[in-house]
Amino acid sequence: MSSATTSKSNGRYDAIVIGGGHNGLVAAAYLARAGKKVVVLERRPLVGGAAVTEEVVPGFKFSVFSYVVSLLRPEIIRDLDLPAHGLQILPLESTVTPLDHGDYLAGWSDADETRREIARHSPRDAEAASRFGHLMHHMAMAVKPILGMVPPDPASLAPSDLRGLMKLGGHFRSLGADRFHALYKLMTMSSADYLDEWYEFDPLKATKSASGIIGTFLGPRSPGSAYVLLHHYMGEIDGAFRAWGFQKGGTGAISESISRAAQSFGAEVRTDAAVARVLVQGGRTTGVALANGDELSAPIVVSGLDPRRTFVDLVESKELPEDLVSSIANFRFRGSSGKVNLALDALPNFSFLKDNGGYRSPLMANALRGAVSISPSVQYLERAYDDAKYGEFSRNPYMDIVIPSMIDPGMAPPGKHVMSIFVQYAPYKLNGGWTDEKREAFGDAVIDTLERYAPNIRSIIRHRQVLTPADIERITGLSEGNIFQGELALHQLFFLRPAPAWAKYRTPVKGYWQCGAGTHPGGGIMGASGRLAALEILARGA
């Protein structure tokens, strides 16, 4: 194992990874583990990209952007021994959807308690929920192998592509007709329509369909949104592994654990090291030029940035075939979400918690250790989308709220709290563009909406951090503030992510590779793109 200090002394590496987001770090760790001399170059003073923890107000730690972990691949956790480097995932056990007049819909960690709760609203739905979960289990099992494979190109006759396609074909045939049809519907329908076939209680449909719209410029009634529901269940089949929840210390601590693992294998991680461009000679990369003018050389350069940055900002278009240039130009980012992080002096008094001074149920005492979903009806979500469709942020947005300090007391001083609010919709292309005033107005819309369910919220806010898609782009570099490095829409998945014929982490520039969430299988703190890219680089050489 070469130490980070010795490798610092000269500017030649086996591989340079651009961007210290979690995928870049994962790729670096796998390359270093295989004996490569690797350096990670991160523009910001801290690693993590969109998975960072920052102490915005003294004593209050925010998972500024990405805030929970669900899909981090178990094989990465094992291969890199992340628990030894600080990975510690704490349970996030429930979701409560507040309804009018203090009523609520809750999903608890215990199946019986959840069934009883749903039955309170609809006995039929309570039974449907268990059948639905059963089907989703099978659907997720059907899709899961795809997450771990390099996408074969259906237009290619190369033996490896044909083998991949045959494997895939065999896999889908093994599902049987019923499940294949169910999967096809899931791939093509809207989440609202799909859920209509299963459920009658509207807030339940709304809360479930919300997971189909996260990070995507679609409404619950837009075709294609049903597929994203499935991503939600993907984490559950790894249920035994229990990698779903809240990272101790916030999502930045996940990035740090991967960074430490990479360094334990000998990788060097440099922060405040922005890359200006990738150096190309005769169709082959020779290294990178940093923004400060320094040059580092390596036969392999791996970009963890999104496809626009990878193909437009870092290399000149003359190095790329025209069809790729136009595919990337058409790749949809369309950031649709924002984030509001609050430092709180006390807990919010959500009206569903208490009745006549006491908890409404013994379970409610734990409710704020889980998520709160502002998704009272499908129509509510669709209206929120309508605003965005016409270039405005939602006046009453969908929100996914967690209070990390309830789970990890280290996130805030004793008795104080931090609240993370994922907010949708906030279109990147806002009418008139995002300004400081618009940002605050967006923040106000969030607080106004929240106040309906937690009347004391305004009085307990010590600090408010509002992040629009424009802010997300400015701070993290994610184009148009899309949290997945490009929408998880069907036409941008698998062998089309990010572009036809270039979905296997390779680029037209020899030695230049891509490993971000803009490649298969995409977003979330999953790490799969970084791992698959590194394995592909190691298998195919530069």
Next chain:
Amino acid sequence: MLKTTPFHPRTAPLVRAQTWRRWAGHQVASAYDPHPEREYAAVRNAAALFDVSPLYKYLIRGRDAARLLDRMVTRDVTKCAVGQVLYTPWCDAHGKVIDDGTVSRLDDATYRLTSAEPNMRWLAMNAVGMDVTIEDVSARTGALALQGPLSRTILQQLTPADLGKLKYFRLVQTTMHDIPVTISRTGYTGDLGYEIWVDAERAVPLWDALMACGEGFGITPAGIWALDLARIEAGLVMLDVDYFSAHHALIEDQKSFPDEINLAWTVNLDKGPYNGRRALRKARTGKQAWAFVGIEVNWESLERLYAARGLPPHLPNVAWRASAPVYRDGEQIGYATSGCWSPLLKRSLALAHLQAPHYEPGTRVEIEVTVEHHREQADAVVRKLPFYDPERKRA
């Protein structure tokens, strides 16, 4: 009817799924939530509050108190300073373990012995001719274990004693919220943690004070399921699960030398005579026949076994306590006695008794697992205990 502990008025309303279990004739919570995830997480992330009152507790007083205990246990009690705690097993004349527990020196001539089983008779038999009184204070002493990285922070708010200076396996007699208590830096989780010993009559106010003060620090009442996960990660042996008392064993094979249950470090062969010393000395002259070690089950292997049945790996969220044969190249070389999926380490762990020469760390073995009604063998590797040993435990 089972006895309840002094904290029962507070614990009972919290046991949401009525998941009670028996422990030394008492009823205690397996978990307060239906599942132990959150309670376990508190052990490694914040602070978990366990009611450990069912432990047997004896006060041993008098001129010969040290002599009695030193005659009984394998560690050197004559070197135990006031304020020190020793973890130790004790053996029969053949060197086979009867029980294990702690010896705390409360003052010059007063010791407290804790144990898993009743030991009054054994103490009395060993005390023949000694100037000593033995008192069973089990019922009138409540005991709590506050375990986890924030346990010190919480306790420090309630006590004038300087806990920053209280070292691992030391105790202090002080007050908490004006209630007289003994705080020992001990526990059964392998984490930073303390045990608090209180007069049963003051138990409830102590609980209330802790819960009120700990609220901002994530204090979480936790049951035996969570404790069991933590103690397996910490590689701590459990009577009646991982080994049997020589007093109850029906056959020789059910008995263990301390060395055979990973307690070789507690055996002092140089101190004065004590129960089993001669046998232990003799045993040390030969090769150790059995060892108590860690086993880590290979995940990929487990995944393959489940995939062959069309299933994703299924692991229970509580520890298992059953005997699972361990093989090497088809020959049975031992058996695992408890195990769990470690939520922290993300590994499938077991504690096992293995025969020489198969117990060296790194040895590849196979462990029996039942997958969808079929007995299978999963690949596994022998590990040194403990699996998890954070610096904060001693720091």
